[in-house]
Amino acid sequence: MKIALAQINPTIGAFSANLAKMIRMAEEARDRGCQLVVFPELAICGYPPRDLLERPEFVAANLEATEALVKATKGITLICGFVDLVREKGGKPLRNATLVAQDGKVLARAYKRLLPTYDVFDETRYFEPGKTATVTEIGGIPFGLSICEDIWNDADFFPSPLYDLDPVAELVATGAKIVVNISASPFYLGKGHLRERLLCHLSAKYQRPFLYCNQVGADDHLIFDGHSLVADKGKVLARAASFKEDLLIFDLAAEKGPMAPYFERDDEEALEALTLGIRDYFSKTGFSLAVVGLSGGIDSSVTAALAVRALGAEGVLGVLMPSPYTSRASMEDAQALATALGIQTKTIAITRIYQEYRVCLEGALGEPPGDITDQNIQARIRGNLLMALANQYRGLVLCTGNKAEFAVGYCTLYGDMCGALSVLADVPKLMVYKLGRLINAQHGKKIIPERVFIKAPSAELKPNQKDEDDLPAYILLDTLVKGYVEELKSPEDLLASGLPPESLEQTLKMIYRAEYKRWQAAPGLKITAKAFGYGRRYPIAHGFDPLKFRNRRVL
Structure with missing residues (x-):
């Protein structure tokens, strides 16, 4: 038979x-x-x-x-x-x-x-x-x-x-x-x-x-x-x-x-999975254009490259939105990526909008906006522009944040969280770098510029900003998120593995505090055993402190 x-x-x-x-x-x-x-x-x-x-x-x-x-x-x-x-x-x-x-x-x-x-x-x-x-x-x-x-x-x-x-x-x-x-x-x-x-x-x-x-x-x-x-x-x-x-x-x-052959490497498997996830999301919802904000960083670079793999260069619009804090290197890297991918781009400087926003807000507050408020203004201006372009061209915005950022809430509601699909929401930060290297290797040339891999990650929302000024090092953050969120390890198990107590405390507090953001986030493509979103259902309002009860054991 x-x-x-x-x-x-x-x-x-x-x-x-x-x-x-x-x-x-x-x-x-x-x-x-x-x-x-x-x-x-x-x-x-x-x-x-x-x-x-x-x-x-x-x-x-x-x-x-x-x-x-x-x-x-x-x-x-x-x-x-x-x-x-x-x-x-x-x-x-x-x-x-x-x-x-x-x-x-x-x-x-x-x-x-x-x-x-x-x-x-x-x-x-x-x-x-x-x-x-x-x-x-x-x-x-x-x-x-x-x-x-x-x-x-x-x-x-x-x-x-x-x-x-x-x-x-x-x-x-x-x-x-x-x-x-x-x-x-x-x-x-x-x-x-x-x-x-x-x-x-x-x-x-x-x-x-x-x-x-x-x-x-x-x-x-x-x-x-x-x-x-x-x-x-x-x-x-x-x-x-x-x-x-x-x-x-x-x-x-x-x-x-x-x-049929099967993938032996996680990065190769993840690349194919994410490409399929984007392609089917667009085809099954009836859209053909992805709008991606290009910052010159690794996350937006990999997201844009994945979108091109899924939809073709004609199906991706890259948007550069420099602010007063955007470095020349970031603009150069974003444009080099777009040129290598062969995608159309638009550049909309946000400095004038940002300055006018500050003037209006200062008039209402009676004082200049505070540090976090000031940073979020810029992110929300960019989110508004991306959504406007998507409306105008009948496209969908792709969010570019990774799992580590998503875990601790290092993202702005109605800003860089705007979009229809969050491509990297379940991809650890270090895996994003691996995907970038694999994309370059498969193309046989530097689609993503080398400088993107070696410069310190930064939101560039204030002078000399670096992500790791506010967060544990990404190699540590990825480990903490995997252990606590995916593997359901207890705080004492994580400490016993050698993780620093101060980083553990900081990360767990941020994970719980950011739950309200994740409830409002775009759907994220699932590639790990436990993704944020539909498969992880935590309350927003609660009083549980995992560190306070960390020595409790189930009888």
Whole structure:
């Protein structure tokens, strides 16, 4: 039997487009000799649909598209994810479902049994879990049907399983000779390697093939890397491409299929993920122009270069906005970057606007604006200009701040935080430099000028300003943010690792104090295990001091 894993990039709620794509890929799989084609989790409607699931018309359109797909698929068996209705009384009205269909008839349905609620997931908000293991014969072989989270609870792989139920063990006990897992598994750095280890473990433990079909593409802040694969007897036998659509065809009898390369370096993987995130955000929202403020620093340089990778040079407008404190070197570096990228630029000096703003404000205050007020005036003037250009040219502003700045609030609301998408919001500062070096290496020339890499980072909002005058050194700040935010380490664990107490105290206070800013920030592309935003939900108003309670332990 030849099996096709159809790794597609659906758009949430674009039922006609999703359906046409799925029919086209099913027909291609059939024409290439496949007897079975497998699509990802909720492929009909796209994942995650979130509160669109509360709209009856959305659910109805999903069911109509599913029926149309079943009727249109001839000469090949189909496995596909969709939203189904709960037909018994009690519980939630919907289920995260998959079906098996052949020549216009539905042969079996199965329902997701483990509904995740951690990090970015909130599936119990919408879905009722499935109650039984579903095994169905395809071509005389019993296939066990599972959906995403259903394979993520093996007690031999995970030290502390989250659920009492192990759906994979039940499928095997029910007689499954092959296990299929349809998935919409969001990306973060290292996630692909983790999935491979899990699937290899399961295939070795149960001594049967595992077919894993994952969604690809980006939806708002979430990126899906694809990386569909076939594993058997502890080895990966076939692998689809990462970060693009693919039709992975596997010959079950010969145990052969293509093996797409996978990224071994985090910077290479992050570069592709962020590029896809920008490209899909623009294409799925109907925009084609990115407006980027160019400061001559590393963050704006990398953001602009990523935008060009995603949208082409014609899809990026760079804006230079010098103030009285902008150095000549910064202007030269920003212009050199724009020239190397081949993007159009506009220069709007903000000095006159800034001076007039100060005069008006001083008249109201009876005194000159204070230091922070004065700095934020400049940032907000720039944000206003960027938004005006985006309005005029029907584009979207890209925010350029990195994760370290975002963590501690080293950014200005309605200033440099203005925008539709925050490209680097989940990228540590040192990773931004690595991405810049990689961009230059891939181009074979200095797209980003060398001086950008070696000069001290500065907002240039007052004379001789440097970021590290106000913050811990970025190498230290990145470590603190990773330990406290991503790895959930306690303050004493961070201190035990050798981090300076004064830097720890400063950073933790800033992280909590900046929560109100992050609630108002543009969505940021997620590339780490724990990003700020939808997957990290902290209150703004609270009295918890992590340092005061740092010696407390859970009993």
